[in-house]
Amino acid sequence: MRKLFLTIGMLCLLGCMTVVAPVCAGTSDLDVLKQLSLEELTNIEVTSVSRNRERLADAAAAVCVITSEDLRRGGFTTIAEALRLVPGMQVAHISASQWAISSRGGNAWFANKLLVLIDGRQVYTPLFSGVFWDVQDTMLEDIDRIEVIRGPGAALWGSNAVNGVINIVTRRAEETQGLLVSGGAGDRERGFGAIRFGTKAGEQGWLRGYLKYFSRDHFDDYNGLPDKDDWRVSRGGFRGDWQLAGEDHLTLQGDIYEGDIDSRVGYFDPEMFRKRIYNSDTDVSGGNILGRWRHEMAEAGSLSLQMYYDRTVRDVPILAETRDTWDVDFQHSLPTINRHQLTWGLGFHFTHDDTDGCKAIYFDPDSRGQYLASAFVQDRFSLIEGCLVLTLGSKFEYNQFSGFEIQPNLRLGWTPMEGQFFWASVSRAVRTPSRSERDVVAVSGAFPTGPIINYLAMVGSNDLDSEELLSYEAGWRSRFGSCFSLDVSAFYNIYHDLRGKAVDAFMAGHGSAIKNGVRILPLHIDNLYDEDVYGFEISANFTPVEWWRLNCSYSRLKIDLHSGVRYPAVDIAEGNSPEHSLALCSYLDLPANFEFDTMFFYVDKLDNEYLDVPSYSRFDCRLGWHPRADLELSFKVENLFERRHEEYDFIDVVPTQVPRSFFGKVTWKF
Amino acid sequence: MEVLNPGVAGKRLAIVLVGLLSVIFMTGSGRSRVLLADKKAEFNVSQVEAVFIYNLLHFVEWPAEKENGDITITIFGDRQVAENLKLLVGDERSRNRRVKVVQCRRVADIGDCHILFVGAGKLREMPAVRRQVAGKPILLVGDRDGFLAAGGMVKLARLGNRITLAVNPSAARKVGLSLNSRLLRLARIVSISH
Numbered sequence: 001m002r003k004l005f006l007t008i009g010m011l012c013l014l015g016c017m018t019v020v021a022p023v024c025a026g027t028s029d030l031d032v033l034k035q036l037s038l039e040e041l042t043n044i045e046v047t048s049v050s051r052n053r054e055r056l057a058d059a060a061a062a063v064c065v066i067t068s069e070d071l072r073r074g075g076f077t078t079i080a081e082a083l084r085l086v087p088g089m090q091v092a093h094i095s096a097s098q099w100a101i102s103s104r105g106g107n108a109w110f111a112n113k114l115l116v117l118i119d120g121r122q123v124y125t126p127l128f129s130g131v132f133w134d135v136q137d138t139m140l141e142d143i144d145r146i147e148v149i150r151g152p153g154a155a156l157w158g159s160n161a162v163n164g165v166i167n168i169v170t171r172r173a174e175e176t177q178g179l180l181v182s183g184g185a186g187d188r189e190r191g192f193g194a195i196r197f198g199t200k201a202g203e204q205g206w207l208r209g210y211l212k213y214f215s216r217d218h219f220d221d222y223n224g225l226p227d228k229d230d231w232r233v234s235r236g237g238f239r240g241d242w243q244l245a246g247e248d249h250l251t252l253q254g255d256i257y258e259g260d261i262d263s264r265v266g267y268f269d270p271e272m273f274r275k276r277i278y279n280s281d282t283d284v285s286g287g288n289i290l291g292r293w294r295h296e297m298a299e300a301g302s303l304s305l306q307m308y309y310d311r312t313v314r315d316v317p318i319l320a321e322t323r324d325t326w327d328v329d330f331q332h333s334l335p336t337i338n339r340h341q342l343t344w345g346l347g348f349h350f351t352h353d354d355t356d357g358c359k360a361i362y363f364d365p366d367s368r369g370q371y372l373a374s375a376f377v378q379d380r381f382s383l384i385e386g387c388l389v390l391t392l393g394s395k396f397e398y399n400q401f402s403g404f405e406i407q408p409n410l411r412l413g414w415t416p417m418e419g420q421f422f423w424a425s426v427s428r429a430v431r432t433p434s435r436s437e438r439d440v441v442a443v444s445g446a447f448p449t450g451p452i453i454n455y456l457a458m459v460g461s462n463d464l465d466s467e468e469l470l471s472y473e474a475g476w477r478s479r480f481g482s483c484f485s486l487d488v489s490a491f492y493n494i495y496h497d498l499r500g501k502a503v504d505a506f507m508a509g510h511g512s513a514i515k516n517g518v519r520i521l522p523l524h525i526d527n528l529y530d531e532d533v534y535g536f537e538i539s540a541n542f543t544p545v546e547w548w549r550l551n552c553s554y555s556r557l558k559i560d561l562h563s564g565v566r567y568p569a570v571d572i573a574e575g576n577s578p579e580h581s582l583a584l585c586s587y588l589d590l591p592a593n594f595e596f597d598t599m600f601f602y603v604d605k606l607d608n609e610y611l612d613v614p615s616y617s618r619f620d621c622r623l624g625w626h627p628r629a630d631l632e633l634s635f636k637v638e639n640l641f642e643r644r645h646e647e648y649d650f651i652d653v654v655p656t657q658v659p660r661s662f663f664g665k666v667t668w669k670f
Numbered sequence: 671m672e673v674l675n676p677g678v679a680g681k682r683l684a685i686v687l688v689g690l691l692s693v694i695f696m697t698g699s700g701r702s703r704v705l706l707a708d709k710k711a712e713f714n715v716s717q718v719e720a721v722f723i724y725n726l727l728h729f730v731e732w733p734a735e736k737e738n739g740d741i742t743i744t745i746f747g748d749r750q751v752a753e754n755l756k757l758l759v760g761d762e763r764s765r766n767r768r769v770k771v772v773q774c775r776r777v778a779d780i781g782d783c784h785i786l787f788v789g790a791g792k793l794r795e796m797p798a799v800r801r802q803v804a805g806k807p808i809l810l811v812g813d814r815d816g817f818l819a820a821g822g823m824v825k826l827a828r829l830g831n832r833i834t835l836a837v838n839p840s841a842a843r844k845v846g847l848s849l850n851s852r853l854l855r856l857a858r859i860v861s862i863s864h
Contacts (some may be wrong), residue, residue, distance in 0.1 A: 029713050029714065029717055030717055030720070030721070030754060030757055030758050032713075033713060033717060033718060033721040034721060034724075034758065036721070037725075038722075038725050038729065038835075038852070038853070038856060039856060041718060041721060041722055041725065041833070042832060042833065042834050042835065042856065043832060044713055044718055044832065044833070045713070045831045045832065046713050046714065046715045046718050046828075046831055046832065046833055047713070047714065047715070047831075058791065174828075174829055174830045175828070175830045175831060176830075177830050206830075246818070246819050246860060246862050247815055247816050247817070247818055247819045247860065247862075249815060294815070296815065296816035296819035296820065297819060297820075298819055298820055298821060298862070299797055301794065302816050333794065334794075335794045335795070335796055335797045335798075335820070336794050336795045336797065336798055337797070341794050385775075385776040385777070385778065386775035386776040418749065
């Protein structure tokens with residue numbers, strides 16, 4: 001029956017596509033604008049959706065921009081869920097508050113090859129080189145765009161930008177003036193609300209502040225029984241932008257948050273000699289402050305200097321972590337000289353953590369400071385002006401764990417004619433060892449021999465090398481008229497020295513010295529695996545009429561692990577990411593100021609030694625209404641045709657099923 | 671626990687939605703653009719910028735040698751602005767003179783003109799652009815932060831959801847252009863000497 005409805009829905013959508021003649025959007029607005037005086041023009045409200053989308057149009061990389069309009073029309077309540085719109089990204093909702101998110105394979109709860117930045121601040125944690133998605137949030141209405149680069153961005157962004165870079169950019173304070181109040185509730189969204197106020201601060205300065213809160217209900221497990229994975233977070237922040245003398249620009253911004261995130265986590269309890277599942281009621285809190293100064297020069301280009309401090313506290317019952325990070329970043333973009341566009345920069349990053357573990361998992365030492373010094377240089381050289389551009393760049397880094405790293409990158413972009421763009425690139429990127437891989441002791445088994453208790457434990461290693469990627473990519477972006485555009489990219493990624501647990505050392509019987517009656521039999525983490533990952537992504541945008549936009553994307557992914565070992569870690573095991581995924585989105589403007597938006601996702605099965613998740617289809621839809629220009633009412637149903645489905649499996653965190661859910665929302669702008 | 675069987679609820683919802691879709695396409699396909707406009711009068715940046723550029727013709731005085739013949743507006747590196755400007759200008763005449771819109775992608779192709787608009791992606795080409803137009807009475811217009819610092823004369827600056835004007839009159843004066851006082855009153859004056 002479910003299939004029948006799904007079929008009807010899809011047929012309906014397809015029917016609509018053929019019914020509407022592809023008459024492209026006109027520009028009757030121009031006639032209106034033409035009548036206006038210069039004064040009146042300065043009071044016109046503009047939208048720059050298309051500009052944002054075109055901003056990266058000549059980047060020789062697989063880029064995708066999620067605009068503020070996409071976020072609003074998709075009815076997203078989290079940044080993590082919005083990433084489903086990006087072709088080539090894997091987004092799996094593990095439990096109500098936890099996600100596994102990766103780009104081009106390697107998906108796991110602790111996926112570790114993605115660099116995520118919010119307004120230039122790195123938000124992945126050096127603890128495991130991954131991202132705690134449950135605390136990455138801001139006022140969604142203030143997000144200008146989310147730029148996603150699939151494939152390595154290491155030449156510019158440095159280590160850990162291996163499989164992709166996600167850049168979340170919020171609007172300048174002057175673009176978010178006035179009061180905005182939004183709120184809503186539903187069955188899983190118990191309640192959410194946000195308030196933002198923007199005001200002038202001085203002659204050439206603007207300031208905004210926001211507060212937001214949400215409380216989300218638990219999901220159900222596969223038996224339909226309620227789990228304990230409800231969560232709530234409150235958050236506040238500000239951003240100020242000042243136009244200084246000349247065209248210099250100063251930004252000062254910060255956020256604080258506090259929340260309580262519940263989930264159930266499995267771990268081996270060495271005192272009870274068995275695996276236990278416990279309620280991981282985690283308290284999270286944190287804050288950050290960032291300043292950025294941009295100086296524009298006449299003949300010498302522009303300079304930017306950015307500094308931030310970030311503190312995160314994650315109080316997981318079995319392993320608490322407090323982390324302080326300081327970062328300073330300098331960048332100089334030179335003007336074009338003899339067809340060369342040079343950009344260079346320097347950075348210094350220091351992070352210090354304090355952990356508090358238990359017998360089952362702890363860090364040795366329990367506190368550590370890590371620093372990273374980096375420099376990069378990039379030259380964009382026009383081989384044939386306006387037609388063929390070669391970009392050559394590299395990042396040079398020094399870190400305590402793996403020493404000196406060079407991550408070069410060569411890109412070629414070709415514009416044979418207006419609207420057609422071909423690109424190819426080859427790059428090297430590394431993922432430096434994380435704090436966990438260096439210092440963790442995680443017990444996975446125990447047995448007594450006489451008075452001594454033996455712990456089998458995964459133990460970090462001092463001589464671990466970086467994981468390395470050599471990536472070949474190519475792509476084609478094209479625009480046919482003003483109503484159709486196509487973006488195709490293909491990649492072949494060769495990974496070396498992926499880390500895994502070295503069973504051999506353990507088999508040979510090397511144990512640690514006996515301490516307090518405990519002997520640790522270590523499974524050292526080592527660089528063990530090589531892997532090839534390849535695939536392609538196709539994305540098409542179609543605007544048959546001014547009031548209807550369609551987006552369709554398909555991604556294909558294949559992982560080949562070169563190893564006979566049976567149990568590689570889940571983030572490198574074959575089958576951790578769907579081989580096929582499809583997304584179909586439709587955004588429709590209706591009469592009487594209604595909007596009707598539908599999103600369909602198909603995600604292929606996950607299948608390996610750890611994961612057994614069947615393929616799933618998901619259909620979301622949203623109805624929006626603007627009774628007045630400043631008021632928006634919307635209603636969204638997620639997972640319309642299914643009671644619930646599973647998206648990921650039990651790896652440390654107990655998975656729950658994504659249910660059918662709905663919520664209503666009101667947004668009022670003054 | 672559940673009062674309503676979710677399966678049934680889902681089916682009902684599906685029927686309602688499918689129905690809704692059909693209704694929309696029977697009644698709504700011919701809907702007009704006007705409805706969108708009263709939802710929120712928002713315009714595309716490129717369109718507004720094109721109109722601004724066109725209007726600037728009335729607020730600038732060129733030296734005598736440029737007061738005859740066609741008026742040329744060159745757009746360097748912003749396809750959308752160029753297309754909108756072409757649509758806008760059409761066959762119109764300004765002060766009884768024909769207006770030509772030229773789009774170019776390379777600095778070397780920039781010829782003599784009245785207004786040169788430098789697109790956002792071409793800001794870093796400014797030193798070369800200035801060499802190319804060296805000393806000629808051409809109004810340099812741009813829309814990116816740093817444009818005036820780099821030698822531009824009029825910046826279509828984003829201020830919130832609006833586009834405002836920032837001008838550097840001394841840069842214009844240097845090449846013999848005079849900016850109308852109404853323009854100067856309306857714009858933010860940025861004084862950068864080069």
